[in-house]
Every structure is written in structure tokens, then in C-alpha cells.
Amino acid sequence: MLESLKKMFSGNEEEPVNPGSKPDISREKSAELYEKAKTYFPGGVNSPVRAFKSVYGTPLFIQKGDGCFVWDADGNQFIDFCGSWGPLILGHNPQKVREKVTEVMQNGMSFGAPTALENELAEIIIKNNKHVEKIRFTSSGTEAVMSAIRLARGYTRRDKILKFEGCYHGHSDSLLVKAGSGLVTFGETSSLGVPKSFAEETIVVPLNDREALTQAFGQFKDQIAAVIIEGVPANNGLLMQDPEYIEFLQQICKENGTLLIFDEVITGFRLGFEGAAGYYGAKPDIVTYGKILGGGLPVGMYGASAEIMGHISPDGGVYQAGTLSGNPVAMAAGIAQLTELLRSGFYKELNNKAAEFVESIQRFATARNYKFKVFNIGSIFWFAFTDKDKIQCAEDIDPASMEKFKVMHRELLNRGIYLGPSGYEVGFVSAAHSKIELEKAKRAILEALDIVFRNK
Numbered sequence: 001m002l003e004s005l006k007k008m009f010s011g012n013e014e015e016p017v018n019p020g021s022k023p024d025i026s027r028e029k030s031a032e033l034y035e036k037a038k039t040y041f042p043g044g045v046n047s048p049v050r051a052f053k054s055v056y057g058t059p060l061f062i063q064k065g066d067g068c069f070v071w072d073a074d075g076n077q078f079i080d081f082c083g084s085w086g087p088l089i090l091g092h093n094p095q096k097v098r099e100k101v102t103e104v105m106q107n108g109m110s111f112g113a114p115t116a117l118e119n120e121l122a123e124i125i126i127k128n129n130k131h132v133e134k135i136r137f138t139s140s141g142t143e144a145v146m147s148a149i150r151l152a153r154g155y156t157r158r159d160k161i162l163k164f165e166g167c168y169h170g171h172s173d174s175l176l177v178k179a180g181s182g183l184v185t186f187g188e189t190s191s192l193g194v195p196k197s198f199a200e201e202t203i204v205v206p207l208n209d210r211e212a213l214t215q216a217f218g219q220f221k222d223q224i225a226a227v228i229i230e231g232v233p234a235n236n237g238l239l240m241q242d243p244e245y246i247e248f249l250q251q252i253c254k255e256n257g258t259l260l261i262f263d264e265v266i267t268g269f270r271l272g273f274e275g276a277a278g279y280y281g282a283k284p285d286i287v288t289y290g291k292i293l294g295g296g297l298p299v300g301m302y303g304a305s306a307e308i309m310g311h312i313s314p315d316g317g318v319y320q321a322g323t324l325s326g327n328p329v330a331m332a333a334g335i336a337q338l339t340e341l342l343r344s345g346f347y348k349e350l351n352n353k354a355a356e357f358v359e360s361i362q363r364f365a366t367a368r369n370y371k372f373k374v375f376n377i378g379s380i381f382w383f384a385f386t387d388k389d390k391i392q393c394a395e396d397i398d399p400a401s402m403e404k405f406k407v408m409h410r411e412l413l414n415r416g417i418y419l420g421p422s423g424y425e426v427g428f429v430s431a432a433h434s435k436i437e438l439e440k441a442k443r444a445i446l447e448a449l450d451i452v453f454r455n456k
């Protein structure tokens with residue numbers, strides 16, 4: 001048979017790749033910085049997942065980023081798929097954002113009084129997003145979500161909220177709650193320091209489970225202020241929900257006078273300018289954004305109809321504030337970044353590039369019968385060591401599979417590919433990843449997969 005035909009029929013279109021582990025990259029400077037950092041910060045970090053607790057080695061200290069690359073303190077270069085956990089949809093240090101920020105900074109960095117920049121960013125958002133009529137800027141996603149919950153409670157005059165196991169909404173007390181035992185339960189706190197009485201106001205149910213939701217609304221009739229869900233749950237694997245389920249969720253909220261909050265801190269401006277709500281054609285009552293919105297600077301936001309937002313102070317009785325809210329430098333970054341995203345064809349090009357990248361990886365893994373799936377939506381992807389075709393709730397993830405991710409993570413670092421240091425985290429393709437770099441990354445990923453499954 002002709003070589004080309006052979007390949008066609010075997011379905012294995014990839015050449016065999018080098019199966020040998022590579023030696024560890026030098027991490028002397030990072031290790032030194034980490035030792036020092038441990039004397040200053042708990043675990044040596046200012047946010048726990050950065051500590052590399054679920055992968056080999058110690059954190060890399062990043063010195064600079066440019067386009068799709070980052071460099072660590074030892075001068076190692078990586079193609080980055082973490083993108084600061086989502087904000088960097090244009091890649092690192094994009095010229096347009098950098099220039100706007102440096103221009104605005106010349107006039108000072110904070111006033112605690114309104115600036116035209118807030119109007120400018122708000123206008124870009126509100127004009128291009130049918131889900132919000134009025135918004136409020138905050139300084140983080142956590143703050144946005146915390147405020148959205150307070151708004152929902154104030155608006156409905158109810159106390160309970162319902163969240164889903166496997167969704168992350170930042171670190172406010174009401175949301176650091178996980179499922180107890182049983183289908184519908186009051187949550188149990190997932191952090192020390194959260195009063196039990198707070199957790200009792202949060203109901204936790206599994207994703208993609210209509211029965212649990214129906215039962216919760218039955219059990220807590222007229223008590224649930226809001227249901228909060230990630231637009232597409234992407235903080236504990238990538239747990240894509242069926243559109244019919246989202247429809248059901250909207251319906252049951254409506255019937256019960258409960259507000260639906262779409263936490264779009266990851267998916268907002270990522271799946272398209274209108275995020276997951278736009279993607280599903282959903283109509284959440286309140287949306288929260290962060291990450292991409294700030295172009296790499298700390299910005300969050302929540303928004304809703306003018307009527308609902310009318311309950312926020314000083315117009316209404318729900319208090320919410322912030323010394324640095326609407327900070328001009330952060331607004332400038334948001335303005336520059338979102339303006340780029342509105343360019344015609346932006347998302348199509350990015351999403352196509354990402355799809356091509358993950359499909360080629362999947363073809364390779366499938367041809368070799370590896371228990372490995374790449375889940376993907378828009379430019380978000382998740383590497384899962386599973387043979388399931390769908391993973392839609394937290395329980396579907398096998399914790400033992402994370403051992404394989406650990407090996408993959410090390411092999412990828414040693415091949416110049418940076419993924420977030422946890423197998424539960426998703427990766428992001430940015431506009432700065434060119435086909436050449438994606439091809440390079442793909443080769444490295446295939447090599448790493450061969451190593452992970454060498455002893456299968």
C-alpha cells in the first residue's frame with residue numbers, strides 16, 4: 001500500500017513521536033525566589049493554586065510575557081496556555097493595551113472621583129451586550145459575584161442562594177460552600193473561617209441534574225433569592241451543560257421568582273463578546289464579569305436591567321462600594337482590550353484556531369486508544385484523562401486521573417509549554433498564539449501523551 005493510503009486507513013495520521021522524558025529545566029532562580037517568598041507569604045504565594053501543590057516541582061517565577069510566550073526567572077521560555085488564568089485573550093502585553101495604559105497613567109492613577117474612562121468602558125459593554133442595561137465596576141471577580149448575590153437578596157427580599165457543585169465563584173463566604181451528603185443539602189463550608197450559619201443559606205446541588213433542582217425549589221419554596229451558575233463551568237474541569245438544561249434552569253427560576261445569575265468571569269468576552277449568555281441565547285437576570293474585562297488589570301463588574309440595578313446604592317438600598325472601583329488605569333486596559341475584541345471576525349478566527357489545535361490532539365490520542373479527551377468550547381480547552389464522551393458534573397471527574405496530568409505537566413514544562421498547575425484547570429488559546437506556535441505546542445503535547453501512556 002502507498003504510504004499515504006496506509007496512513008489514511010490506519011487513522012493514525014501522526015508520526016510516532018519521541019517517547020523519552022526530557023531532563024528537568026533549570027529552576028535555580030525560581031527555586032531561590034520561592035524559598036524567599038515562603039518566608040513572606042503563606043505557601044510562598046498570593047493565591048493558592050500558584051503553589052504547584054498538585055504538580056511536580058515548585059512554582060516558576062515569571063519575569064516577563066510577550067504574545068503567547070512567558071519567560072521565567074531562569075530565562076526558560078514557554079508557550080503559555082494559562083494566560084493569567086483567562087484575562088489575556090490578546091496574549092501577553094499587547095501593544096494596544098500597553099499604549100493605552102501608559103497614556104492614561106501620565107495623568108495620575110486614581111482619584112476616587114468619576115472619570116470619563118468609566119463611561120467609555122461602560123458604553124463599549126452596554127452597547128454590545130443585550131443582557132445589561134446598567135453596570136457597576138468592581139476590582140475583582142470575587143467582589144462582582146459577592147455584590148451580585150447581595151443585589152439578588154436585596155431585590156427578592158430572600159436569603160437563600162443555590163449554587164452547583166463544581167462551580168467556582170470566587171472566595172466570598174457564601175460561596176465557599178460545597179455539597180453535603182444527599183441530593184439536596186445545605187452546603188458545608190469548604191474553608192475554615194466560614195460560619196456554619198452562612199453555609200446554611202447556600203444550597204448546593206449537582207450540575208446537569210433536573211431532579212435535584214426541582215427538589216431544591218420544592219423544599220425551599222419562596223426562599224431562594226438566586227441561582228448562580230458559571231456561564232460554562234470552567235473552574236473544575238470544563239463541565240459543559242446541555243442547552244436544554246440551561247433552558248430548564250431559566251424556566252424554574254422564573255416560575256419561582258428566583259433571579260438567575262450567570263457568573264461569566266471566565267466566559268464573559270471569551271466565548272464571544274456576550275459570553276455564555278450570548279452563546280446559549282440565555283437570559284440571565286444578573287451577569288458578572290472579570291478577567292478579560294480588565295485586560296490584565298484588576299477589574300470586575302456586575303450588571304442587570306436598569307430596574308434591578310436600581311436597587312444598588314445610592315439609588316437603592318443595597319450597599320456596595322470600592323475605593324479603587326472604576327480605576328482609570330484599569331479602565332484604560334479594559335477599553336483597549338475590549339475594542340480589539342469587537343473587531344469583526346475576532347472570535348471566529350480565534351475559535352477556529354483553537355478548534356483545529358484541540359482536534360489534532362484528539363485525533364492523535366484516539367488513534368492510539370489513549371484514555372484522553374480534550375474538551376473544548378470557543379478558545380477554552382481542558383485535558384481530561386478519561387474515556388467518557390461527556391463530563392457534565394463534578395462527580396464525573398476521576399480524581400485518580402490527576403496523576404496522569406501531573407506527569408503531563410512536568411513533561412510539558414520541560415518542552416517549553418506552560419499550563420496552569422492543576423489538572424482541574426482549563427487552558428486558553430489567545431489571539432497571540434500563531435499557527436506555528438500551536439503546531440510546536442501540539443508536538444510537545446503528543447510527546448507528553450506518549451510518555452504518560454507509555455506504561456498503559
Ligand SMILES: *Cc1c(COP(=O)(O)O)cnc(C)c1O
Pocket residue numbers: 140141142143145168169170171230235263264265266290291300
Ligand atoms: C476567576 C473567577 C472568579 C473570581 O474572580 P477573581 O478576580 O479571582 O476574584 C469568580 N467566578 C468565576 C467563574 C471565575 O472564573
